[in-house]
Amino acid sequence: MSEEAPGTVPEGKCIGRYQILKRIGAGAMGEVFLARDPHIDRSLAIKTVRLGGLHSADSTKESDNRLRLLREAKAAGKLLHPHIVTLFDADEAEGELFLAFEYVEGCDLERRMASSPPLTLREALQVVRQVAEGLAYAHERGVIHRDVKPSNILLDERGGAKVADFGIARLRGQATELTTTGAVIGSPQYLAPEQVRGEELDGRNDLFSLGVVLYQLLTGQRPFAGETVTTLVYQILHHEPPPVRQLRPSLPPQLESLLARLLAK
CATH class of the missing domain: 1.10.510.10 (Transferase(Phosphotransferase) domain 1)
Structure with missing residues (x-):
C-alpha cells in the first residue's frame, strides 16, 4: 500500500460531515477534494486551508489567520449569483480549516x-x-x-x-x-x-x-x-x-x- 503524501486526505475518509471522493487539485493554501454531503446527497468541492498559506499582519499567529478566514468566508457565503461559485460552509475539523464550495463540472x-x-x-x-x-x-x-x-x-x-x-x-x-x-x-x-x-x-x-x-x-x-x-x-x-x-x-x-x-x- 502506498503512503499518503503529507497533508493529503485518503479517499473514502471524511472532512467534517463531508465524504471525500477524490483529490482534484492543490494550491499554495491547501488541497481541493471532490466530496459528497450525505445530508442532502450533493456533490461539492472541499478546499482545505493551511493557515501558514494566509498572510496577516503577524503571519505567525494562527488565531489571527483563522479569524480572518472565517470572517472572509462569512462575506463570501452571502454571495448567491449564477456567475459566482457558491460557498456553502466554512468550518474546522481535526484542527484543519476547510471551505465547502459548489462543485462545477x-x-x-x-x-x-x-x-x-x-x-x-x-x-x-x-x-x-x-x-x-x-x-x-x-x-x-x-x-x-x-x-x-x-x-x-x-x-x-x-x-x-x-x-x-x-x-x-x-x-x-x-x-x-x-x-x-x-x-x-x-x-x-x-x-x-x-x-x-x-x-x-x-x-x-x-x-x-x-x-x-x-x-x-x-x-x-x-x-x-x-x-x-x-x-x-x-x-x-x-x-x-x-x-x-x-x-x-x-x-x-x-x-x-x-x-x-x-x-x-
Whole structure:
C-alpha cells in the first residue's frame, strides 16, 4: 500500500460531515477534494486551508489567520449569483480549516486557453461579460475578490463562467488589525497598480485584473510581462500595453476602448 503524501486526505475518509471522493487539485493554501454531503446527497468541492498559506499582519499567529478566514468566508457565503461559485460552509475539523464550495463540472479558463481550438471572439466576450456580472454583484455587496485570473474562472460544461475562490475576498473599506500589511495577495501578472502600491482596494482592482484576462483572451499574451517581479511591477505601474488592434487588427474599435478603460492606471 502506498503512503499518503503529507497533508493529503485518503479517499473514502471524511472532512467534517463531508465524504471525500477524490483529490482534484492543490494550491499554495491547501488541497481541493471532490466530496459528497450525505445530508442532502450533493456533490461539492472541499478546499482545505493551511493557515501558514494566509498572510496577516503577524503571519505567525494562527488565531489571527483563522479569524480572518472565517470572517472572509462569512462575506463570501452571502454571495448567491449564477456567475459566482457558491460557498456553502466554512468550518474546522481535526484542527484543519476547510471551505465547502459548489462543485462545477468542467475546467478553469486557464486550462481552456491552453487547449485547442481557441475560444471564439463571441465565446471570449461571453466569459468576460459573465465574470463582470458576478463581480458587479459582489461589489454591490461590499465584497472584492483581489485575485481575478484565468484559474479562478471556472467554465461549466455549457461554457458558462463562474468566479471561484472568493475565500480571500475582503470587505471593501473594512479596517481591522487582521488586514494585510505589506504582503502581496494575488497572482503578480494580474495585479492592479493599487495592489502593487499597497493601497486601499475597491472593485476597480478586480476590473483591472479582468482587463488583463480579456487582453490575454483576445491576443494570446498578457499586457504586462517581466522576467523578474521587479520588472513586472514596473510594467504594471508605468507601461502602456500595445493596443489590441495592433496585435489583432480584425477586432472592433469598441474593444480597444473598453480595454483602455479597464486597464487605466
